[in-house]
Amino acid sequence: MVFLAVNATACPPPTRFGPDRDLAPQIPPGSAAVAESLAAAPAEQWTRYVGRAIRGTPAIGREVVAVGTVDHNVVLLERETGTVLWRSRLSGTIRGGPLLRDNRLYVATERTPTSHVYALNLRDGRTAWREPAGGVSAPLVLDGDALYAVTEQGTALRLAARDGAVVWQRRLGGGIRATPVLTPAGVAIATTSDSLYLLDPATGAVRASRATPGTVLGTPATDGRHLFLATVRGVVLAVTTEGLESAWEFTLPDAVYGAAVLAADTLLVLARDGTLTLVPVAAPDSRRTLSLGRPTVAGPTVTTAGVLVGTVAGEVLCVDPATGAVRWQVKVAGPIESPPAVREGRLVVVDGRGGVHFYR
Numbered sequence: 001m002v003f004l005a006v007n008a009t010a011c012p013p014p015t016r017f018g019p020d021r022d023l024a025p026q027i028p029p030g031s032a033a034v035a036e037s038l039a040a041a042p043a044e045q046w047t048r049y050v051g052r053a054i055r056g057t058p059a060i061g062r063e064v065v066a067v068g069t070v071d072h073n074v075v076l077l078e079r080e081t082g083t084v085l086w087r088s089r090l091s092g093t094i095r096g097g098p099l100l101r102d103n104r105l106y107v108a109t110e111r112t113p114t115s116h117v118y119a120l121n122l123r124d125g126r127t128a129w130r131e132p133a134g135g136v137s138a139p140l141v142l143d144g145d146a147l148y149a150v151t152e153q154g155t156a157l158r159l160a161a162r163d164g165a166v167v168w169q170r171r172l173g174g175g176i177r178a179t180p181v182l183t184p185a186g187v188a189i190a191t192t193s194d195s196l197y198l199l200d201p202a203t204g205a206v207r208a209s210r211a212t213p214g215t216v217l218g219t220p221a222t223d224g225r226h227l228f229l230a231t232v233r234g235v236v237l238a239v240t241t242e243g244l245e246s247a248w249e250f251t252l253p254d255a256v257y258g259a260a261v262l263a264a265d266t267l268l269v270l271a272r273d274g275t276l277t278l279v280p281v282a283a284p285d286s287r288r289t290l291s292l293g294r295p296t297v298a299g300p301t302v303t304t305a306g307v308l309v310g311t312v313a314g315e316v317l318c319v320d321p322a323t324g325a326v327r328w329q330v331k332v333a334g335p336i337e338s339p340p341a342v343r344e345g346r347l348v349v350v351d352g353r354g355g356v357h358f359y360r
Contacts, residue, residue, distance in 0.1 A: 056097025068094025111135020258299030290324035310336030
């Protein structure tokens, strides 16, 4: 583990400061979606361009929004005004987006000679600790003091959130682009070698493994008893968390790049060609398909106003899940590669040209 001496050259003092801590609840990746409230037609409050491009989902707190850019920066914004509070330059591109918890932001960089997992102080962006790792493209996952990271070289790691100490690391086959998912049976990890693993969270030992019908790039969803996955071959499948046994599967006409989302008893899957499929998990043969006709690479977002869909043309569509009708839409300047994010009635959209767009 490497600790950094803080100095003015490495990290100049910010002109503004973030809060000492932010206690906004965070929804774990892969958990059942909670339909956030959202206005019938939200109005744009501000737009801020923070870098060459943004990759990954923003972290949204009660007072701040944090994003990672391809030009190696984490940028903290005041939520209600878009004011830049600070920016912190790291060792490489941030693709998975930052993770906000209490008084820290956790973030990792893609593969470079100096790829790391970082903990940054929320107040000023200074490095609390950093730990070398293979390049990380997937978002990090935090469970208490356990921080999970997965690398492009196919290694899964558990680190201590307090100081970055590596508790264990496990080499799996292929690279890893999908976020790890915490289940009662263990940590589920899908790899680009078309495999799914279930690891013991305490030791990293492999409890179960199986092949997948194609590569999983988006975060699997879970209800605790099952994992729901979608692949780049368009196959959607459910497996048990205990033993990873097949429950059901079907095939869509196009690839799925984004995450599947579980809302109550319905799985929502968005294919690249803009087909939105709603699947009752207890009766997958009763699924419904809505054709939106807009190419997408991000997963959907469930809200009380409808299902939000971000397109590669930069549109955000609010879709009626019963009819497929578009209730409203907004347009941003760049392609949308991460799902629109909603917290406490606020909508945050990041685009591939470095823009953060805030609506309420």
